Amino acid sequence: MRLAIIGQGYVGLPLAMAFTKNGIDVIGFDIDKKKVKNLNLGISHIEDVSDSQLKKIIADEKYEASAEESDISECDAVIIAVPTPLDANRNPDLSYVISASEIIGRSLSKNALIVNESTSYPGTLRNVIATTLFKNSKPGIVHLYAVSPERVDPGNKNWKISNTPRLIAGLTPEATMKTKELYSLICENIIEVSSPEVAESAKLFENTFRQVNIALVNEFAMIMNAMGIPANEAIDAAATKPYGFMKFSPGLGVGGHCIPVDPSYLAYVASQAGIQPRFIELANKVNLQMPASIVGIVKSQTGGSLKNKTIMVCGVSYKPNVADTRETPAELLIAELEAEGATVSWHDPVVKNWKGQDSVSLGQLKYDATIITLHHDNFDYQAILKSSDYIFDCLGRIAGTHTL
Numbered sequence: 001m002r003l004a005i006i007g008q009g010y011v012g013l014p015l016a017m018a019f020t021k022n023g024i025d026v027i028g029f030d031i032d033k034k035k036v037k038n039l040n041l042g043i044s045h046i047e048d049v050s051d052s053q054l055k056k057i058i059a060d061e062k063y064e065a066s067a068e069e070s071d072i073s074e075c076d077a078v079i080i081a082v083p084t085p086l087d088a089n090r091n092p093d094l095s096y097v098i099s100a101s102e103i104i105g106r107s108l109s110k111n112a113l114i115v116n117e118s119t120s121y122p123g124t125l126r127n128v129i130a131t132t133l134f135k136n137s138k139p140g141i142v143h144l145y146a147v148s149p150e151r152v153d154p155g156n157k158n159w160k161i162s163n164t165p166r167l168i169a170g171l172t173p174e175a176t177m178k179t180k181e182l183y184s185l186i187c188e189n190i191i192e193v194s195s196p197e198v199a200e201s202a203k204l205f206e207n208t209f210r211q212v213n214i215a216l217v218n219e220f221a222m223i224m225n226a227m228g229i230p231a232n233e234a235i236d237a238a239a240t241k242p243y244g245f246m247k248f249s250p251g252l253g254v255g256g257h258c259i260p261v262d263p264s265y266l267a268y269v270a271s272q273a274g275i276q277p278r279f280i281e282l283a284n285k286v287n288l289q290m291p292a293s294i295v296g297i298v299k300s301q302t303g304g305s306l307k308n309k310t311i312m313v314c315g316v317s318y319k320p321n322v323a324d325t326r327e328t329p330a331e332l333l334i335a336e337l338e339a340e341g342a343t344v345s346w347h348d349p350v351v352k353n354w355k356g357q358d359s360v361s362l363g364q365l366k367y368d369a370t371i372i373t374l375h376h377d378n379f380d381y382q383a384i385l386k387s388s389d390y391i392f393d394c395l396g397r398i399a400g401t402h403t404l
Contacts, residue, residue: 003182004029004072005079006100008039008065010257010324011117011150012081014048018161018186020062027072028065029103039065047155047322069107077113077182078104080129081150084118085261085326090284092121092265094128101129105136113178114143117150119262121204121269122197126171146170146179147196149203154256155322165189167199207262208280213248214259215283218290221250221404225297231404232396250404252373252394253290253329255318260287260327291333294371294404298392299340301402302369307341309368312360312387316348320374323350330373349378362387372398 001024005012008030016026030036035045042055057063064071072078082096097118104114114133116125125147133143148168153159166187170176180190193199217235224231231250239247254260263284267277299306318328325331330346337344345360345367352359362383370388375397385391385398396403 001025001077002075003027003077003079004075004104005081006030006072006104007080007082007096007118008032008035009081009083010046010048010154011152012079013039013044013046014152014161015079015081015117015150015186016063017049017053017057020057020060022185024062024185026063027075028063029067029069029072030065031067031099033067036065036067069103072104072107073109075108075112076110077115077178078108080104080114080116080118082118083257084120084265086264090264092268094120094124097124097128098132101132102136105133106138108141108143109138111141112143113175113182114145115179115182116145116147119149119203119258119265120200121265122200123269124200125196130171144170144172144175144178145196146175147199148179148183149199151203151206154324155319161186163188165191167191167193167202169193169196169199171196201266204262204266207258208266208283210248211254211259211263211287212279212283213246214251214254215286217248218250218253219286222293225404230396249395251290252294252333253287255326255328255330256324257326260284287329288332291329292336294392294394295333295336295340297402297404298369298371298390301392302390305340306337306369309342310365311337311342311344312362312367312370313337313344313346313373314348314370314379314384315373315376316346316354317351317374317376320376321350321378323352325351325354333371333373347384348376349380350376372401 003019003024004027005016006029008028016028020026042051042058044051044054080100082100085093087093116129125145130145148166151164166183168179168190170179176192183190221231224234238245263280267280270277313334316328316330317323317325334344347362348359367388369390372393391401393401393403
């Protein structure tokens with residue numbers, strides 16, 4: 001079998017690794033020619049795939065990255081693993097999915113199985129991908145279509161592609177069967193659902209559940225702060241209940257490719273169906289406001305003004321130990337600080353370079369305030385604590401610091 005994976009990011013590249021380990025020849029297609037060049041040199045851009053792992057599958061001639069559409073023409077199966085971001089109005093942006101579908105349609109010269117892993121609202125496979133491919137396919141070619149929403153948690157040491165339960169559904173029984181055969185090569189637990197729309201909806205609900213509960217605990221933390229009660233202690237106390245409670249922790253907000261985005265896809269399709277998604281909209285609003293709320297707390301605790309003050313922000317990625325900065329709440333935090341007139345520097349040994357700037361080394365300057373947004377394993381906490389007399393820890397893990 002020859003498999004093409006469209007998109008070689010945090011979803012597509014680990015997926016390619018998994019299939020090559022099971023004897024499948026993979027074309028890792030990406031329109032980013034610089035990324036393709038680096039991949040073929042054995043240079044990985046994500047934490048979950050090391051350079052040595054990448055070089056091994058290249059040496060075994062099981063993997064090749066490509067930006068040439070002709071390289072996928074004879075593939076037996078194609079997996080779509082491209083971004084599904086939000087546009088400027090926070091509405092779904094399916095331009096990458098549509099572009100991938102157009103490329104697949106005009107490139108394939110044979111019937112193939114098309115599987116979408118990119119997260120989107122229910123109906124995307126049936127009404128967007130299949131329709132776009134049909135319009136762009138060569139005469140006489142008839143593809144099979146299925147969906148298997150990605151469940152990737154970058155940096156997670158316990159849950160990988162192999163042991164994370166995998167949802168699948170095809171537009172036809174044959175498509176479902178072929179998809180199950182394909183993913184059985186890399187997944188231990190495959191769950192068939194009745195339609196692609198069920199699988200698409202389940203993926204959105206998974207992350208909407210987290211978005212809503214994170215917003216709830218963030219709101220609770222703000223209430224506790226206003227009342228002078230330690231929020232994390234109250235949450236830990238609640239978590240001693242052995243049933244009916246699931247612990248979430250307050251923080252700067254939400255980031256990454258799923259939690260800040262997927263609920264908006266669900267809200268969009270809800271509105272299209274005539275339903276007002278009140279919980280989703282409120283949760284999104286609460287989490288987006290957290291950086292401004294934290295800036296307000298820091299401001300009140302450092303004299304009532306941040307104008308001309310120097311602020312160090314420790315951590316600009318969206319989660320610990322991962323260099324991914326997509327939808328990072330640190331960006332909103334920095335914008336809020338600068339709007340208050342502060343001069344902001346940032347330090348992140350995992351990200352190192354972001355928005356054209358390099359991470360600032362600690363120990364050279366003393367700042368008026370330091371804000372810890374998350375906790376990387378390789379943070380030098382001694383240097384962080386010495387960077388300012390005022391330290392605000394958004395997660396409340398460092399003793400003696402200010403927190404929610």
